[in-house]
Amino acid sequence: MSYSAESSRSNSWFDLNVDKLVILLLRTYLRFPKRIAYLQTLAKPLKRIHYEWKINRLKNLYRISHNWMKCYMESALNDEFDPQLRRITIDEPDIHLNKYIYTQSENKPKFLGTMYLRTSAELDGSGMDFTVNFNGASGNIYDIRALVDFYKMAGPRYNIINLAGALNQNQTP
Numbered sequence: 464m465s466y467s468a469e470s471s472r473s474n475s476w477f478d479l480n481v482d483k484l485v486i487l488l489l490r491t492y493l494r495f496p497k498r499i500a501y502l503q504t505l506a507k508p509l510k511r512i513h514y515e516w517k518i519n520r521l522k523n524l525y526r527i528s529h530n531w532m533k534c535y536m537e538s539a540l541n542d543e544f545d546p547q548l549r550r551i552t553i554d555e556p557d558i559h560l561n562k563y564i565y566t567q568s569e570n571k572p573k574f575l576g577t578m579y580l581r582t583s584a585e586l587d588g589s590g591m592d593f594t595v596n597f598n599g600a601s602g603n604i605y606d607i608r609a610l611v612d613f614y615k616m617a618g619p620r621y622n623i624i625n626l627a628g629a630l631n632q633n634q635t636p
């Protein structure tokens with residue numbers, strides 16, 4: 464994730480220079496180097512908490528800048544799991560109606576038996592709403608599902624395919 468644009472901005476309401484604040488809050492006649500260093504050491508936990516808060520703020524700004532739309536979800540998945548090659552895509556399913564060649568009742572000279580031309584996920588009304596294609600990128604399946612579930616709207620079903628080191632994982636509501 465790229466936070467450089469946000470972190471380059473300075474003098475915002477959330478920027479806090481704790482070391483400078485310690486010096487400014489100390490009376491002028493008490494400002495000795497050892498005392499300042501001691502008080503700045505005592506303020507280190509506050510600096511750590513402030514740093515963690517800024518990182519959390521940047522992550523939250525990143526999360527709200529993305530939504531359920533396909534291009535944003537692809538961007539978030541690629542930023543998290545494949546930032547170099549950006550191979551992850553989200554594909555809409557090709558929905559096909561059931562087509563029959565011949566059935567037994569038609570008494571055609573050759574009955575070929577049961578043949579499946581499409582998977583049940585590709586048929587109308589029974590499949591997934593979208594497919595997350597990892598194209599060989601790797602990632603923890605639970606982290607992937609958590610990220611997709613965070614961004615997707617409630618209801619759509621999806622399938623994760625081509626995940627390196629894992630079998631196909633189906634997601635149903």
